[in-house]
Amino acid sequence: MRIKHILITIFLLNSVFVFSQYDYRIFGYITDKKNGEPIVGAQIYLPDWQTETFSNNYGYFSISVPPQDFVIIYSFNGYKKIIDSVYIDQDTQVNIKLSKIKLDETFLDNSRKSQSDLSNPIGGKIDVPISLLKEYPYLLSEPDIIKGLQSLPGITPGNEWGSNLYVRGGGSDQNLMLLDGVPVYNGTHLFGFYSIFQPDITNSIQVYKAGFPARYGGRLSSIVDITTNEGDAKEINGTASMSFLLAKFSIQGPIGSSQNTTFSLGMRRTYYDALSLFAANDQKLKIFKLSDYNFKLKHKISKHDYLIASVYAGRDFWPQIYSDSAKITENYIETKYGNISSVVKWNHIFSPKLFSNISTGFTRYKVTLSEEQKYFDSLNNDYKISDYFYKNGVADAILNGDFEYSHSTKHFFRFGVQSVLHFFNPGYSLQNVDNKAETYESGVKSWQNSIEIASYFEDDYKINNSLKANVGLRSVYYSYKKFNYNPVLIEPRFNLRYILSKTITIKTSYTRMHQTMFLLTNSGIGFPFNFWVSATKNFPVQASDQFNLSIVKEYDKDYQFSVDVFYKTMNNVLYAKENPAFFDNSLDWQSILEKGKAKSYGFEMIIFKKSGYLTGWTGYTLAFADRKFENLNLGKAFPFSFNRRHTINAVLNYRITEKNSIFMNLTLASGRYFTIPGGKFNDIDGNIVLDYTSLNNFKGPIFHRLDIGGIFERQNTERYVDRQIFFTLYNVLLAKNPIAIYSDYVPNANNPGTGSYKVYKISIPVFIPGISYILKF
DSSP: OOHHHHHHHHHHHHTTOOOOSSSEEEEEEEEETTTOOBOTTOEEEETTTTEEEEOOTTSEEEEEEOSSEEEEEEEOTTBOOEEEEEEOSSOEEEEEEEOBOOGGGTTTOGGGOOOHHHHOOOSSEEEOOHHHHHSSOOGGGOOOHHHHHTTSTTEEOSSTTOOOOEETTOOGGGEEEEETTEEOSOOEEGGGTEESOOGGGEEEEEEESSOOOTTOOSOSSEEEEEEEOOOOSSOOEEEEEEOSSEEEEEEEEESSSSSOEEEEEEEEEEOHHHHGGGSOGGGGGGOOEEEEEEEEEEEEEETTEEEEEEEEEEEEEEEEEEEOTTOSEEEEEEEEEEEEEEEEEEEEESSSSEEEEEEEEEEEEEEEEEEEEEEEETTTTEEEEEEEEEEEEEEEEEEEEEEEEEOOSSEEEEEEEEEEEEEEEEEEEEEEOTTOSOOEEEEOSSOEEEEEEEEEEEEEEEOSSSEEEEEEEEEEEEEBGGGTBOOEEEEEEEEEEEEOSSSEEEEEEEEEEEEOEEEEOOTTTOTTOOEEEEOOSSSOOEEEEEEEEEEEEEETTTEEEEEEEEEEEEEEEEEESSOOOTTOTTSOGGGGEEEEEEEEEEEEEEEEEOSSSEEEEEEEEEEEEEEEOTTSGGGOOEEOTTOOSEEEEEEEEEESSSSOEEEEEEEEEOOOEEOOOSEEEEOTTSOEEEEOOSOSOEEOOOEEEEEEEEEEEEOOTTTTOEEEEEEEEESTTOOOOEEEEEEEEEEOTTSTTOEEEEEEEEEOOOOEEEEEEEEEO
């Protein structure tokens, strides 16, 4: 490791050992009173001192207090706040239990109101209410976190059916998707139709589009930090459901009578393969299957120590059989792809000032394809068989140490070291032709590796009662020995918040981010044959700089209005001049790439209503995004494919009773960009050649879609089982939104040998109803 990096690390870590302004601390955990789940982002506020802190991803908090009488307020949106008048003359650990507000209390009690969005110095961050994402008109009534996030300003889905995120002009691989703190490299199922994240087993979602704190790094465009349930500490409970597509089951609760150990288990899979058991033998293998399994275990070792283990495994399986009627030839193709993610965490309170989380984890995404070709050789009166096997993948081994140090009411420090060993295989194939003994290999069979070590330091600094900053520095050492590439990356972070009044806050931020891993995709074949590669000297680490200005206002007790203006630049972004040769691994993937620059800027506006009978949000985005490469498009900038100039989203939920509600999602957006021929010419042989020199030169038609749905529940106290019907109507207006626009040659039937090129639009104007039957126990 370079001396420069070592000195930066020592400076960052040593900077936290300073003298405290106050002698005492109140520290502990904030949890849900009913089930004991930690509450992430709850506010702990001292009105006399006009200072606050927030609970972290484990519900833990620590705040400095003077030795005198004072008032402390604990609050979180949707919960009754607790106001406590105390005198503290020693360090005190507390366990705060907040109770949810019932529907008929929402207009009588303003305690649900949290000041976190006004007082938090981080701009460009959204804490998404899980309750709103659970009640959303999803395709086929299958709740999906990522599809819910696609309705937020600054975030687009790409294609209508996709479950990727494109944030502020960035690519889908420029989003860091964290599941219990571990990166997930592929968050989609069913060739992109669904994501792997389920609202039913999710505790919290934090989305950063700007203002990234120094504890996060590795991607350019966004951070999506998802924490799953740790388990009900009071009783066993769960859900079971079935829809047109999937069957799901989840259960959580305590282990033993002491409530020191809890668990959470979630399972989801398609069930058509089970139904195919009744089909003929030659039809059983043609069923697509997907599955997800989440398991989490939390154990309280002592009042200062918790041990948390989390595991996720998901897979898609797609078998196909092709044969002729006489069964002279037969092909069997089997495609598998999926994720494995696991982590073990040790939370320890060293002192009332110092909290630590030590974690080690592993994540892997892998794709395999195997094909068996069988055909009858009439010359030898025998069958011949050819086999083909292909794989690619990426994996991380992770060891992190993260610390929080409550110095005083003016300073709250976070610091740590995060290390990742990357393993990746861009592609390996093995082929045997016609029962021959020899085989043909291409690509690299073994895993390649690179290493990434980051140290960071943050300070939540209260300058005065109106002005607060979150300043930080992240230092990254990256090494890829195969290409002798070893840069040291410095990432300054700056967030500033100024309170104009009790209801208006201005926030501004500057962040620098780097990305060392890139995703190459094949536009012809499509998912899942994408593969991850590591930065090299020829294609160095990507970098972004983003400025963000936010204005947040709360009014009428229930509403929050915010406006964001941003400007972002990105360097060393990649563009594939031709489709990557996934099945010809002898070719160097670097030979098909171009590196260039990208720029995006825009305006975002959202109105949130987080409580009451009517909840939801309405957002508007004005966005500009382009990319520029020296050897493409004549060196001129061109629009980013998935950028939409104007986007309006309205997500509304009206709660009829405590258990019954109806909801809708309306999306109206400018068309996305496509590349079509700008002209044509004849080559030396007289053949027509299309001119594609101008990229993304065609803007598609306006996108619009209306989805509606509802949830109706019937309680049954005698059987301890509640029944729920969840229905959705997708694309009610039968909108013909294009998923592809292309040009093709059309021969002239009246004049053989002649023809013309025409532009075609592929769309799926399908009205899709969906229904799920849910049991809660």
